[in-house]
Amino acid sequence: MKISINRLKDFIQLEHSPEEIADLLTGSGLEVEGIELFESIKGGLEGVVIGEVLTCEKHPNADKLSITTVDTGEAVVPIVCGAPNVSKGQKVVVAKEGCMLYPVTGEPFEIKKAKIRGEVSQGMICAEDEIGIGESHAGIMVLDTDLPNGTPAAEYFKVIRDHVLEIGLTPNRADAASHLGVARDLKALLKRETCLPSVEEFKVDNTSRNIPVKIESAEDCPRYAGLTISNIKVGPSPEWLQNYLRALDLEPINNIVDITNFILHDLGQPLHAFDADKISGGKIIVKKLPKGYPFVTLDDKERKLSGEELMICDEKGGLCIAGIFGGKGSGVSDETTSVFLESAYFSPDVIRKGAQHHGLKTDASFRFERGTDPNMPVYALKRAAILIKEIAGGEITSEISDFYPNPVADFEIKVSYANIHRLIGKEISREEIKTTLENLDIRYIGETEKNITVAVKPYRVDVTREADVIEEVLRIHGFDNVPLSENLNSDYLAEHPSKDLNKLQYKLSEVLSGLGYFEIITNSLTKPIYVEKSGFLNPENNVEILNKLSEDLGVMRQTLLFSGLEVLAHNINRRQKDLKLFEFGTTYQKASEGYNEEKKLAIFLTGDKAAESWLEPSKQVAFPDLYAVIDLLCDKLGIENTDVEIIHNAPFDYGLKLKLGTKDLGYIGVVNEKLCKLAEVKQEVLYAELSWDLLSKKSKGLKKYADISKFPEVRRDLSLVIDKEVTFDQIKKIALKSGGKLLQRIGVFDVYQGEKIESGKKAYALSFYLQDKEQTLTDKIIDKTMGRLISTFENEVGALIRK
Template identity: 80%
Template sequence: MKISYNRLKTYIAIQESPEEIGALLTGSGLEVEGIEQFESIKGGLKGVVIGEVLTCERHPNADKLSLTTVDIGSDVVPIVCGAPNVAKGQKVIVATEGSMLYPVTGEPFEIKKAKIRGEVSQGMICAEDEIGIGESHAGIMVLDTDLPNGTPAAEYFNIVNDFVFEIGLTPNRADAASHLGVARDLRALLRREICMHSVDGFKHDNESRIIPVEVADAADCPRYAGLTISNVKVGPSPEWLQNYLKALDLDPINNIVDITNFILHDLGQPLHAFDADKIQGGKIIVQKLAKDTPFVTLDEKERKLSGEELMICDEQGGLCIAGVFGGKGSGVSEQTRSIFLESAYFSPDIIRKGSQFHGLKTDASFRFERGTDPNMPVYALKRAAMLIKEIAGGEISSPVIDLYPQAVEDRVIEVSYANIDRLIGKKLEKSTIKEILESLEISYIGETEKNITVKVKPYRVDVTREADVIEEILRIYGFDNVELSENLQSDYLAEHPSKDLNKLQLRLSELLASRGFHEIITNSLTKPVYAEKSGFLNPAHNVEILNKLSEDLGVMRQTLLFSGLEVLAHNINRRQKDLKVFEFGTVYAKTSEGYAEGRKIALFMTGDKAAETWLEPSKKLSFTDLYAAVELLLEKLGISNASTAIVHEAPFDYALELKLGEKILGTAGLVQESLTKLAEVKQEVWYAELDWDLLGKKASGLKKFQEISRFPEVRRDLSLVIDREVSYDQIKKVALKAGGKLLQRMGAFDVYQGDKIEAGKKAYALSFYLQDTEQTLTDKVIEKTMSRLIQSFENEVGAYIRK
């Protein structure tokens, strides 16, 4: 949201610099993300002045150039000029040496001292297009002015200089979505009064064109105001209004539309102007229209109505999607002579539905769907009508129509002084509390020794309970003004787990990053089509969003797979094909018992293991690379008892399923080609998704450093012949049980299946690493341990040892 520094100064007396105001606003919760300088003419005509041509002679070395001397106030300088209309005695615009010009066309350039055909030139006499104020290049500008030589051109042309705050407005602060709203916060911060522009002079000129209004549902439209202005002249807006809009990065359209935009950004009240001659039947009806009714909006697109959006209609159909977007048939054009001006308060829910359904986000819908001030419509309407009459002429040809059957009441909230002290962390004087609240237009209506009762105006849609009032006190008092006490304490709403999952997550992220992985953070919203076409997700379990931003972001994700595949596709399409990424994220599902969510870790690997070099060719990433990363995570968390089983089910071509007891820890494998293509990935993807909630519960904590044993480690190898159905995981479980505390680790360094062993068998070559941390292992102890291992393999998995 953009806010003009100059415009704020019309509401409140500001002596502080833009930077100081920005710091104040940020400290109070209206974060100023940037401050930009606005100039109605780029460059602000710095170094450009009014000058007077004292002499003008033909250039001795060029027929089409003139030698002039020009009085620029501080000096008389020689200038070579190529304009045909330059003459002695003229008042002209001079760009002095060192000034930067921004022409209408072409690149900016700096004026430098130069020699032109052998003659010195220390400046330039300018045409309109050369300083960016017009299109003409027929000749230099000749002024009719008595201003002294050396007067800055910016003063002559009334150049506007402003500073524009870019405020990152949070969704709860709808009240601050205007210059008035920001000024209200400054009033509380600076303890200065706001100057509201008076509408006391408003009156209607006649009642020659009254357009009646009917509201079908007061719940959707609690307040609707309007009036008619006849004999207006639609045309360009005055310069001050155009500059105001340009500073806010808005394009001026015409005086009527520009005034409605001015009021919207000034007061936070959206208005809409209808061509009164296009209102069929001479009546406005606020209602819903039937589903699938066609309606052409101002962007000339035909849209089918949902039947749930509120419409502004005449007797023949829709004129406008209320609070969202106008219709093409009723908009203001150059031919418009009479307008009906609308100013309303709509239910935020009804506007949000219409905006989301049609995918239309406008300045008006932004404010209406967050909540506007129900007490503002009539004031804004009168203010706009007076401006229209001043700028576009005409007469106000109807009294104000104001349909407001049930007024929106102020909210009454009781606040405990004890809670103020507890939540702020500092005891504030009651007089300070009262002063802050009154500066925010939150008035006292009752007080006891322990409590206060306050009344909050409805434009503060975010202040509905005691904690909200206390937050208002704190943000104006200043977070930085709350000192940290020597005995700092806090209230906690939930007990803390024994393990710090955030710390665990950070350490695992660092571990993966050290192995070449990049972390991604993706949107929890995803496409419904993934569940419909995946073959392993149930569309009935989708958690559907009521206020969808779009159909492509219509449901909460059931898996991290597709959001990660979209990241891979984005990078692969930009020729980054060798990728290793991970994500900690939440998945969601709708169940028979309600809604469920869980946290997951996802690992993605695709492409080559390393770039091709002259030493060795590139090598594709494989399952072993993925599983090594999974094992690394489990080892880091101290989880060594996970069992595995091979699975062949979606979303994998083949995978290993990891379990802790009967609970599934996760799965790792090759993603089915049909699913990668669904996300537009055209290469193999290795994927693992682990249950972070379960990992967090079962983790024995981060692995600690320990002293390296002084006693040597011993390696022994065995070659086992086993049935093909026996997995390495089964062998590992047997070994860990039989090897006891002496078996530190084991590994497989060869696997053989072929004609040198009997059919249905396979051979594993295994290495076993034995170590005693208290003494050197003897041959007797080693042989005893290996014999125990061999016996266990023979008895439990039917193995025999190859000699």
């Protein structure tokens, strides 16, 4: 939200610098994210002055140039000028040496001392387009003025300079979404009064064009006011109004629409102007239209109504989506001569639903869906009518119709003085509390020794409880004014886990980074089509977003797979095809009651293992490369006794399901080609997704470094012929169990399937590493251990030991 300091000063007396105002507002909860300088003419005509041409002669070396001498107030300087209309005695606009000009078209440029065809030039006599105030380049500007030479051109052209605050408005502070709202906070902070523009001059000229209003949905429209203004002249707005809007990054449209935008940003009350001649039947009806009703909005788009939007209608149909966007057929145009001006208070719920359904976020809907002031519509209507008469002419040709059957009452809240002191953390005098609340328009309506009862106006939609009132006192008193205790402590209800899960995640990230993997962070919102075409996810478990920004961000992700594939596609499309990525992220699913959230660890591997070089040919990554990483991570975390189950279902062409006891730890495999193409990835992808919640819960913490044993390690090899269904994981578990503490690790250095062994069989060549940390192993101990392993393999998996 942008706030003009120049305009703010019309509401409250301010002698503070923009930076000081920003600090005051930020300290009270309206965080100022930036301060911008606005100038009605870019550059503010800095270094441009009014001058007088004292002499003018033809350039000796160029037919179309003139040599002039110009009095700039400080000095008489020579200037070479190419304009055909330059002559002696003219008052002109002069850009002095060293100043920067911002032309209407082209890049800014600096005026420098130069030689033009052999003659010195120390400035420039300017045309309109060269200083950014018009389009003309037919000749230099010749001024009719008695201002002395050297007068800054900014004074002559009345350049407006303003500082604009960019405020990061939090959703609860709808009351501050205007210049008046910000002025109210400054009133409390500076303890001075605000000044609202007077509407006493408002009067109805006649009642020749009354447009009656009928409200059929009073629950959605608690208040609706309007009036008719006739015989207006639609045209450009005056400079002051255009500059106000441009300072707020709004483009002026015409005087009527600009006035409604002015009131919205000034008072926080959205207005809408209808062309009165386009209101069929001369009657306004506020109601809902049937689902599927086609309605063309001001942006020329036809939108199908959901049936839940509140509509402003005439006898034929819709004129405007109430509080959100106007209709093409009833908007103000250059031919408009009469308008019906609307000022209303709509239910935030109905506006929020309508805006979300159509994906429309307008300045009006931003305010209505958060809650506007139900007591503002008539004042804003009078203020707008006065401005329209002043700027566009015309006359007010109807009384104000004001439908407001059930006025919104102030909120009455009881507040304990003890709670004020306890929650703020210091004792504040009752006088300061009372003054602060009154300056925030919160009235005292009752007081006892221990409590106060206050009335809060309904525009403060965020102040409805005792804690909210106390927060108001605190933010005006100042957070920085609450001293810290010498002995800080905190109370908590939950037990803190013994493991530092954040540290554990960080350490594991370091392990993966050391292996050459890059961490990614992706959006939790994703495309519904991924679930529909995944083959392994249930669309009924989708957590849908009610206020979705787009269909591509319509649901919460059930897996980290597709958001990671999008990252792969982005990099592959930029010729980065060898990728190692990992992500810690959360997945979301609907449950029978509520929702399930689970933290996952995803790992992606694609492309070649290493960059191509003359030492060795490039080699594509394979399934064992990723499995080795998973094995290493489990080892680092102290996770043992994982089981594996071969799978051939989505999302994999083939892969493994990892189990930890009876619980699924995750899965690893080669992603199905169709799913890769769904995310526009055209190369093989290896993927693992593990439950980080389960991993971290079962982890014994990262392994500590141990001293290297003084005693040597011994290797023995075995060749086993086993059934094809027996996995290496089974062999490994059997070996570790049978080998006892002497068996440190086991590896595979060859696998064979072919004609030389029986059908349905495969041969593993295994290496076993034995070591005793307390003594050197003897042949007798080694042979005994290997004999026990051989016997176990033969008995448990029917292995044939190849001699």
